[in-house]
Amino acid sequence: MNITLLGYGKMGQLIEKFALQRGHQIHLVVDEQNRETIGVPDLAGSDVAIDFSRPEAAVANIDLCFEASLPIVVGTTGWYDQLDELKKRCLDGNKTLLYGSNFSIGVNVFFHINKLLAAVMNPYKQYDVQVEEIHHTQKLDAPSGTAITIAEGIIENTDSKTEWINNLIGEREEAIPKAHQLLVESHRIDDVPGTHTVLYSSEVDQIEFKHTAHSRAGFALGAVVAAEWLNGKTGFYQVTEMFNFDGRI
Ligand SMILES: NC(=O)C1=CN([C@@H]2O[C@H](COP(=O)(O)OP(=O)(O)OC[C@H]3O[C@@H](n4cnc5c(N)ncnc54)[C@H](OP(=O)(O)O)[C@@H]3O)[C@@H](O)[C@H]2O)C=CC1
Numbered sequence: 001m002n003i004t005l006l007g008y009g010k011m012g013q014l015i016e017k018f019a020l021q022r023g024h025q026i027h028l029v030v031d032e033q034n035r036e037t038i039g040v041p042d043l044a045g046s047d048v049a050i051d052f053s054r055p056e057a058a059v060a061n062i063d064l065c066f067e068a069s070l071p072i073v074v075g076t077t078g079w080y081d082q083l084d085e086l087k088k089r090c091l092d093g094n095k096t097l098l099y100g101s102n103f104s105i106g107v108n109v110f111f112h113i114n115k116l117l118a119a120v121m122n123p124y125k126q127y128d129v130q131v132e133e134i135h136h137t138q139k140l141d142a143p144s145g146t147a148i149t150i151a152e153g154i155i156e157n158t159d160s161k162t163e164w165i166n167n168l169i170g171e172r173e174e175a176i177p178k179a180h181q182l183l184v185e186s187h188r189i190d191d192v193p194g195t196h197t198v199l200y201s202s203e204v205d206q207i208e209f210k211h212t213a214h215s216r217a218g219f220a221l222g223a224v225v226a227a228e229w230l231n232g233k234t235g236f237y238q239v240t241e242m243f244n245f246d247g248r249i
């Protein structure tokens with residue numbers, strides 16, 4: 001496939017490496033420097049775009065791809081408040097978008113088990129649940145998109161929590177969660193690629209369910225595999241739909 005990279009930072013450069021390894025070509029690289037000069041004609045000849053840019057850039061990049069009828073894989077996080085509008089624009093216009101807060105196999109397995117665990121824990125009201133995420137200090141959004149997906153998975157499967165709230169430790173005044181609120185605690189530490197933990201705590205014990213990314217490789221390879229999976233499809237997809245847990249993906 002001919003790929004347009006929207007964003008050429010830590011993720012964009014790694015995605016390029018995996019894309020070339022898997023026999024794809026990079027048709028165009030877009031970053032903050034040249035974004036203003038890029039229009040629909042520049043995307044002609046691309047088969048797919050992959051966006052790992054910035055929270056405030058993603059929606060305009062998606063609209064550009066819609067205008068060009070170019071399928072887009074979106075890994076950028078921090079724009080999900082506009083998800084419903086984007087989904088409508090995508091489906092009304094017969095366009096193609098796949099998005100995901102996390103493209104790694106490990107985290108997608110984690111998402112799946114997290115929902116099952118929440119359902120299992122639901123009757124045991126002596127346990128309170130909390131989510132923690134740790135990322136590098138350059139991260140612009142909090143909580144992480146992955147932590148939001150985890151929190152939504154818990155809320156869907158737990159009677160006692162109906163919404164999440166976020167504390168960014170050391171950055172903002174900390175809110176005290178009410179009983180119905182699921183606390184998502186964010187920590188920013190040097191070069192951490194991404195660590196997510198779900199904790200169920202009672203007076204007598206604690207269950208910790210944890211995923212630790214050792215590098216960004218799993219995210220980047222997953223984004224290229226997602227672009228391959230999207231090839232030939234039309235419509236609006238989440239990365240979770242790519243996983244059927246039979247070992248093929
Ligand atoms: N879904 C997933 O699995 C993962 C998602 N992410 C998300 O991906 C995003 C990018 O992460 P990361 O690579 O670490 O960030 P970086 O800050 O390293 O890179 C961001 C890149 O986006 C470029 N950029 C800025 N504005 C625009 C624009 N308008 N159009 C296109 N490119 C633009 C920057 O350009 P310049 O260098 O010129 O400023 C830079 O090249 C984040 O939102 C992060 O949360 C990260 C890892 C995994």
Ligand SMILES: O=C(O)C1=N[C@H](C(=O)O)C[C@H](O)C1
Binds near residue numbers: 102
């Ligand atoms: O910004 C990052 O680095 C990451 N962002 C994603 C998120 O917000 O969940 C995925 C991963 O954890 C790394």
